[in-house]
Amino acid sequence: MSTSGTTGKTKEKKEKSGNNGTAADNLTRSDIQILSSRGYSLAQVVGEGSYAKVYQCRKSEGSNSLYLACKVIDSQKAPVNFVKKFLTREIDILTRIQHPHIIHLFSMLHKGSRYFIFMRLAEKGDLLEFILKKNHIGEGRARTWSTQLGLALEYLHTMGIVHRDIKTENILITAAYNAKLSDFGFARNIYENGMEVLCQTHCGSMPYTAPEVLRGKKYDARKSDMWSLGVVTYVMLNKRLPFNGSGNQEAMIQRQLEKKVHFENKDTSPQYRVVVMALLEPDVVKRFNATAFLNSTWVRMDERLTVRSKHEKEAFSRALGHREKILGSQSTPNTAPTSPSVSTSTSAPKRESGGGSSSTTDPLAVIRQEQPSSYSSVLRDIGAVQEQDFNLTMRGLSKKKEAVTSKTATRHAK
DSSP: OOSSOOBTTBOOOOOOGGGSOBHHHHSOHHHHHHHHTTTEEEEEEEEEOSSEEEEEEEEEETTEEEEEEEEEEEGGGSOHHIIIIIIHHHHHHHTTOOOTTBOOEEEEEEETTEEEEEEEOOTTOBHHHHHHHOSOOOHHHHHHHHHHHHHHHHHHHHHTEEOOOOOGGGEEEOTTOOEEEOOOTTOEEOEETTEEOOBOSOOSOGGGOOHHHHTTOOBOHHHHHHHHHHHHHHHHHHSSOSOOOTTOHHHHHHHHHTTOOOOSOTTSOHHHHHHHHHHTOSSTTTSOOHHHHHTSHHHHTSGGGGSOOHHHHHHHHHHHHHHHHHHTSSOOGGGSTTSOOOSGGGSOOEEOOOSGGGOOOOEEEEEEOOOOOTTOSGGGOOOHHHHHHHHHHHHHHHHHHHHHHHHHHHHHHO
């Protein structure tokens, strides 16, 4: 099962957990001991890259246990440019965001060259695995998941954060069948000195990348994120990519500009096809932003999706407050009070004691204190859509029961 997609520029390998080893095979004894003293027990590796591994993890508190995913990034194995640029950004952004449709960050620790990022465990794996395992995903489910991702992007873009690597592998599915956006290795802030800035780094996987990014132009990454959402929405119901350049970037761009999209699934609604093409619009000005997508006819076909949950409203309200604060001042997001420092000096170092002669003086720094989420529990991770669906079903059954009772009473009266 995948739990985090990619880390920076490194793709996670989707291998069977038994082939990737365990924490005991990859971490030092002192690492394991100091994590254990905090209640963390790392099990098998479920994802692996050149300088990062993802483990299944159990967090124990007395007789209670919480199952998490732990991404371990070894900065010594990573290029200097990645550590200074991408890793610093990822850590800063992860500690500032909180949304019901973004994978929840439980805590983050730093020891020596290693960062331990503890996140919510996605029990159903990533979206790509889900699509490959299932013969069919209904349009209703695709609509719900695309809307959840649209809400996550609306929140991020309002915060001045762009993801830049949206793809099926970076979308995780929970036990309650909710979609969570993950892997912020390419994410960055677009608010600088009280202004919005364009991006110029070519990020992401080519089949999910917008034409303006492939052409090497400066680009509005909010709109390129929406293009990627369009590719994901297409893949959900067609089980293939909309554009296939066979590794030829120029051929890929040409197909994108010509809008040559073939809908393999003939059972999809006209509204679905319209919204996909609005997201896969090569003209950036005409392409849907997150708000336009959420107000599209396709999303509004299910009225339940137009009603935001309490957590969705609170998250968006926080994002609006953040944007007003940043764009109304001359400070950058990186200097805002809400951005915790990545430096290990921000918390009192905890010295660990290794066994025997293998002890080390590397301190353990807490970058993010443990923060349980009200929507991270499997039992409560059923959003407004699922709850309303259940309530509608129960009301329908109740009406049927009333109708049967009424008919029975009528027959008895006769």
